[in-house]
Amino acid sequence: MGDEVLANLKHESQVFPPDEEFAAQANATAALYDEAEADRDGFWAAQAERLHWETKWSRVLDWSDAPFAKWFVGGRLNVAYNCVDRHVEDGHGDQVAIHWVGEPGDTRDITYAELKDDVSRAANALASLGLSAGDRVAVQLPMIPEAIVSMLACARLGLVHSVVFGGFSPAALRSRVEDAAARVVITSDGQYRRGKAAPMKANVDEALAGAETVEHVVVVRRAGIETPWTEGRDLWWHELVDAQSAEHTPEAFDSEHPLFILYTSGTTGRPKGILHTSGGYLTQVAYTHDVVFDHKPGQDVYWCTADIGWVTGHSYIVYGPLANRATQVVYEGTPNTPDEGRHWEIVQSKKVSIYYTAPTLIRTFMKWGDQIPASYDLSSLRVLGSVGEPINPEAWLWYRENIGAGRLPVVDTWWQTETGGIMISPLPGVTAAKPGSAQRALPGIGAKVVDQTGAEVPHGSGGYLVLDKPWPGMLRGIWGDEERYRDTYWSRFGDLGFYFAGDGAKYDDDGDVWLLGRVDDVMNVSGHRISTTEVESALVSHPTVAEAAVVGASDPTTGQGIVAFVILRGGVAEGEARGEEAIGALRDHVAKEIGPIAKPRQIMVVPELPKTRSGKIMRRLLRDVAENREVGDVTTLADSSVMDLISSGLKGGG
Ligand code: WTA
Numbered sequence: 001m002g003d004e005v006l007a008n009l010k011h012e013s014q015v016f017p018p019d020e021e022f023a024a025q026a027n028a029t030a031a032l033y034d035e036a037e038a039d040r041d042g043f044w045a046a047q048a049e050r051l052h053w054e055t056k057w058s059r060v061l062d063w064s065d066a067p068f069a070k071w072f073v074g075g076r077l078n079v080a081y082n083c084v085d086r087h088v089e090d091g092h093g094d095q096v097a098i099h100w101v102g103e104p105g106d107t108r109d110i111t112y113a114e115l116k117d118d119v120s121r122a123a124n125a126l127a128s129l130g131l132s133a134g135d136r137v138a139v140q141l142p143m144i145p146e147a148i149v150s151m152l153a154c155a156r157l158g159l160v161h162s163v164v165f166g167g168f169s170p171a172a173l174r175s176r177v178e179d180a181a182a183r184v185v186i187t188s189d190g191q192y193r194r195g196k197a198a199p200m201k202a203n204v205d206e207a208l209a210g211a212e213t214v215e216h217v218v219v220v221r222r223a224g225i226e227t228p229w230t231e232g233r234d235l236w237w238h239e240l241v242d243a244q245s246a247e248h249t250p251e252a253f254d255s256e257h258p259l260f261i262l263y264t265s266g267t268t269g270r271p272k273g274i275l276h277t278s279g280g281y282l283t284q285v286a287y288t289h290d291v292v293f294d295h296k297p298g299q300d301v302y303w304c305t306a307d308i309g310w311v312t313g314h315s316y317i318v319y320g321p322l323a324n325r326a327t328q329v330v331y332e333g334t335p336n337t338p339d340e341g342r343h344w345e346i347v348q349s350k351k352v353s354i355y356y357t358a359p360t361l362i363r364t365f366m367k368w369g370d371q372i373p374a375s376y377d378l379s380s381l382r383v384l385g386s387v388g389e390p391i392n393p394e395a396w397l398w399y400r401e402n403i404g405a406g407r408l409p410v411v412d413t414w415w416q417t418e419t420g421g422i423m424i425s426p427l428p429g430v431t432a433a434k435p436g437s438a439q440r441a442l443p444g445i446g447a448k449v450v451d452q453t454g455a456e457v458p459h460g461s462g463g464y465l466v467l468d469k470p471w472p473g474m475l476r477g478i479w480g481d482e483e484r485y486r487d488t489y490w491s492r493f494g495d496l497g498f499y500f501a502g503d504g505a506k507y508d509d510d511g512d513v514w515l516l517g518r519v520d521d522v523m524n525v526s527g528h529r530i531s532t533t534e535v536e537s538a539l540v541s542h543p544t545v546a547e548a549a550v551v552g553a554s555d556p557t558t559g560q561g562i563v564a565f566v567i568l569r570g571g572v573a574e575g576e577a578r579g580e581e582a583i584g585a586l587r588d589h590v591a592k593e594i595g596p597i598a599k600p601r602q603i604m605v606v607p608e609l610p611k612t613r614s615g616k617i618m619r620r621l622l623r624d625v626a627e628n629r630e631v632g633d634v635t636t637l638a639d640s641s642v643m644d645l646i647s648s649g650l651k652g653g654g
Contacts, residue, residue, distance in 0.1 A: 014393075014434065014435060015432045015433070015434055016409075016432060016433045016434075017432040018409065018428065018429050018433075019407060019429075022294075022382075022409065022428065022429045023430070024429075025294075026294055026428060026429025027294050027295070027429075028292075028294065028427040028428070028429055028430050032427075033443045036443035040469065041060040042060075043443065043444050044283065044444055044472055047287040047472075048060075048072055048075075048279065048283045048472075050283065050286045050287065050290075050324075051077060051279070051282055051283060051286065051323065052081065052086050053072075054076045054078065054252030055074070055075060055076040056075055057072035057075030057255060058073055058074040058075075059072075059074065060072065060073075067470075067485070067486060067489070067490045067497075067499070068476065068477065069280075069470045069474055069476065070255075071256070071277075071280030071472045072255040072279040072283070072472075075254075075255040075279050076253060076254055076255065077252055077253070077278060077279055077282075078155075078156060078250040078252050079156075079253075079278050080123075080152045080153070081156070082282060082323050083155075083318070083322035083323050084116045084119055084152060084322065085116055087325045088113050088116050092112055092297075092298070093111060093116070094112075094113065095111060095298060095325065095327060096327045097110055097111060097112045097115045097326070097327065097328070098110040098115070098148065098327075098329075098330050099301070099327070099328070099329045099330070100144070100145050100329075100330045100331075100332075101330070101331045101332065101350075102144075102192065102332045102333070103192040103195070103331075103332045103334070104192055104195070108145060110145055112325070115149070117246035118149045119152045119156060120244075120245070120247060120248035121244040121245070121248075122146075122150060122152075122153035122244075123153040123156040123157050123248045124244035124245055124248050125153075125218075125240045125241040125244050126153055126154070126157055126159065127157060128240075128244070129183075129184060129215070130215075131159055131183060131184060132158075133159065133253065134158060134159070134160065134258070135160070135183050135184075136161075136181060136183065137160070137162070137182060137184045137185070137186065138163075138164060138176065138177050138182040138184070138186070139151065139154075139161055139163045139164065139187075140163070140164045140165075140166055140168070140173055140186075140187045140204060141163075141166065141186060141188050141191075141200075142188060142191035142192070142200070142222060142332060143307060143308065143331065143333075144188065144222055144332060145330070146186075146220045146237060147163075147308050148308065148318055148322075150186045151163065151260075151314075155278075156248065156250050157251075158251065158253045160258045160259065160260060160261060161259075161260045161261075162176060162177075162182060162262065162263070162273070163260070163262065163309055163313075164176050164177075164263070164309060165307060165309025165310065165595070166200065166309060167596055168594070169591070169594055169595045170203045170206040171207070171593050171594070172595055173203070173204065175271070176263050176273075177207065177208065177211055178211065178213070179479060180273060182213060183213060183214065183216075184217070185204060185208065185214055185217045186217075186218045186220070186237075187200055187201055188201065188219060188220040188223070189201050189220070189222060189223050189225055190222060190224075190227075191222060191223060191332075192222075192223065192332060192333055193333070193334065194333075194334050195337055195338065197223035197224070197225050198223075200223075201227045202227070204217060205217075205230070214233075216233055216234070217233055217235070218235050218237050218241075219234060219235065219236055220237040220238075221236065255279030255280065256278070256279070256280075256476070257277060258275060258276070258277055258278075258476075259276050259277055259278045259281060260276050260314065261274065261276075261479050262274050262276070262314060264311075264416075264418070265522055265529045265530050265531040266488060266531060271534070272478045272479075272481075272484065273478055273479030274417050274418055274478065274479075275476045275478065275479050276475060276476065277476050279472075280420075280471075280474070281319070281421070283472045283473070284421035284471065284473030285319045285320035285323065285420065286319075286320055286323040286324055287444075288422040288442065289316060289320030289321055289323075289324050289326075290324055291427055291442070292411055292413060292422050292425050293356070293383050293385060293428075294354075294382075294383050294428050294429060295324055295354060297325035298325070298327075300326065300327070300353045300354050301327050301328070301329065301350055301352045301353050301354070301380070302326045302327065302328040302352070302353070302354040302356075303329040303331075303346070303347070303350075303354065303356065304316045304317050304321070304328070304356040304385075305331065305343070305355075305357040305358070305361065310417075310528070311416070311417040312356075312387055312388070315420060315421050315473075316356060320421070329346060329350050331343075335361060335364070335365075336368075340372050341372050341375065343365075344372065344375075344376035344378060345376060347378055347381065348376045348377045348380075351380040352381060353381060353382045353383070354381075354382065354383045354385070355384055355403070356384075356385035356387065357385070357386065357387075358388040358526070358527040359388065359391040359395050360389065360527050360559055362386065362395045362398065363392075363395050363556065363557050364557055365403075366395065366398050370402050373402050373403055378403060381403065381404065381405075383408060383428050384399055384400065384403060384404050384409070384410045385410070385411045385412075386399070386411070386412045387413045387414075388526075388527025388528075389527050390436070390514075390515045390559075391412050391435075391436060392436060393435040393436035396412065396435035400435075409426070410433060411425050411426050411428055411433075412436070412438045413425040416501065417475075417529075418474070419471070419473060419474060420472075420473025420474060420475065421473040422442065423441060423442060423445050424439065424440065424441050424442065424445070424513055424515075425439070425442060426440070434508075434512060437508070437514045438514070439512045439513060440512060440513065441513075444471070445467070445471055446469030446471075447465065447467050447468070447513065448465075448467075448468050448498075449461075449465055449506060449507055450463050450464055450466050451463045452464075454493040454496045454498060457506075458507070459508065459510070459511050460508065460509050462504060462506030462516065463504070463505070464505070465503045465504070465513070466498035466501065467499040467501060474499070488500075502520045502522060503516070503517065503518055503519065504516035504517060504518070504519045521533060523550075523552030523562060524559050525552070525555075525560050525598075526558045526559065527559070530594075530597065532550040532551065533550075534594060534598070535548075535550040535562060535564065535594065535600065536549065536550050537593075538589065538590045538594050538598070539589070539590060541593060542585075544568055544569055544572045544577050544582070544586075545567070545568065545569065545586070546566075546568060546569040546570070547566070547609060548564055548566045548567070549565045549609045549617045549619065550562060550564045550565075550600070551563050551619045552623075553623060553627045555601070561602070562598065562599070562600040562602075563600060563602045563603075563622075563626035564586075564590075564600040564603045565603075565609060565625075566586070566603060566604070566606070567606060567607065567609060568605060577605060578605045583603050583605075587599050587600055587603060604625075606645075606646045606650070607645055608639075609622075609646075610634070610637050610642045610646070611639075611642075612636050612638060613638045615638075618636070620632060621637075625643075625646060625647065625650070631643050
């Protein structure tokens with residue numbers, strides 16, 4: 001089919017009906033939509049039966065204290081037991097849970113029986129430090145098995161983990177540790193990145209200087225590099241954990257017991273600690289991992305390329321797949337180490353059958369060239385997934401054609417840190433797929449596109465995406481900030497009770513949903529959420545900067561790129577501060593304050609910023625400049641000549 005099919009596909013209306021053979025064996029059926037619609041609570045109750053409950057719930061949902069939900073009220077379970085022990089008890093102890101692939105080429109296969117021992121030892125170790133249910137543990141680790149073991153050990157003890165992406169700066173780690181008042185931090189000596197061992201523990205030390213709540217730092221030896229040490233506080237993982245017993249009896253916790261906090265960017269500078277709890281979350285991630293990826297335990301080899309520092313890693317590397325007894329690949333490194341065929345070499349050698357990645361990486365693969373995947377045997381693959389940002393139809397088609405042999409189902413999954421699990425996605429074997437559309441809310445999920453007033457828009461129109469029914473994996477709040485939770489997500493549409501996602505979306509003529517990107521001041525760079533305010537605060541914390549405005553400008557590879565406009569402080573020589581070196585120093589400063597992912601692609605020194613009379617920066621106009629467009633309507637500016645000043649200044653100053 002190849003070329004001919006591609007030639008026909010250039011427009012959005014192209015539809016790929018499911019393959020009959022695939023449909024015949026699919027986990028999902030069209031009937032699920034009707035079942036869920038007819039009896040939503042009953043539907044979710046049936047999904048919760050996927051788990052082992054020590055005590056069964058008495059009520060599916062208590063929404064009386066909205067927007068604070070309680071799911072599976074009265075139920076008790078142990079999340080780690082559900083992800084590990086029960087598979088061993090069911091006779092699958094010898095099944096590989098994790099095919100781990102290190103960046104330098106070292107590998108480890110870990111069976112469910114071994115995982116159970118590892119998690120039990122780690123749980124005994126954390127308990128020996130005096131931690132008890134409800135305490136917070138921060139985890140900053142590379143993609144090594146100990147990362148997953150740490151999370152599961154916390155879950156086993158009812159400890160609340162807060163995983164912090166390995167690329168975040170000491171300042172970012174510090175604010176997260178402080179906000180959650182973590183008692184223990186788990187990290188490693190270093191991490192491999194593009195063939196080099198980079199220090200990690202040294203950054204953690206910098207973050208923790210004077211952090212009063214932290215009693216211990218547990219350090220995994222990964223890179224074998226020299227490591228600064230604080231006697232009494234710091235403990236080697238291999239000394240602390242390896243000596244423990246592999247016996248540990250899991251205790252059941254309430255369905256609403258906190259499972260983790262994960263910080264994400266919002267519209268203000270301060271990251272929000274998104275809180276997730278146990279029973280509802282695990283139900284939703286297990287259900288979605290099953291139906292969206294058509295996962296077959298014991299047969300499939302699943303690979304989600306995310307990092308555990310993001311929600312995708314939490315829900316679709318750790319909790320969903322392990323609850324469903326997956327055999328999965330976990331890869332430590334970058335996709336071009338040692339060369340650009342690394343992912344396909346892993347797919348080929350591990351016989352990966354389900355592959356879940358982000359559009360930014362798909363576009364990077366496109367750039368690297370079709371010949372790279374073409375030189376590997378990818379015939380083990382049967383389902384492809386995408387997450388993190390809108391996938392453009394070209395990338396979708398390239399993915400299906402070049403990775404999916406022109407026939408595999410591609411599922412574009414929309415969800416958020418806040419939603420816990422996938423919300424909008426095609427179902428493989430059921431949905432006739434449209435390139436670039438996430439299409440339809442999953443059975444059991446309520447989503448709508450509405451206008452300013454909250455009224456649903458007609459087919460063919462756009463508006464705001466809202467979730468109009470509570471769902472089991474929903475966030476239960478923002479850590480320590482009830483008001484901010486209500487304001488951010490539930491106030492926009494007044495009494496209608498809609499959760500405002502922050503995304504724009506449209507219905508096509510068939511009523512399928514197309515995501516259009518964020519409508520707030522959150523940027524999406526390579527699938528990472530970064531707030532404009534966060535980068536602005538980092539910039540103004542530099543001694544040469546008086547004011548800064550940041551926008552996300554569209555970028556062919558990363559989705560959006562960060563473009564910053566800065567006004568220098570009086571007394572700073574403009575010529576000097578515009579120099580390449582000075583701009584480089586500003587970019588590095590942002591990387592140091594937040595992390596390398598937040599480094600602006602471009603920084604422009606300007607004499608003024610466009611503001612409304614009430615002082616609000618008009619980012620829309622700056623986006624026009626950043627994307628080299630004619631500048632739009634300036635009539636609401638306090639001083640309409642500002643844009644001329646900016647444009648001419650940029651031309652003059654280069
Ligand atoms: C965006 C990642 C379009 C969206 C799981 C959302 C998407 C934000 C998609 C959440 C998709 C995620 N299509 N946009 N399939 N998936 N997004 O919290 O803007 O890191 O609000 O969760 O990513 O990002 P987060």
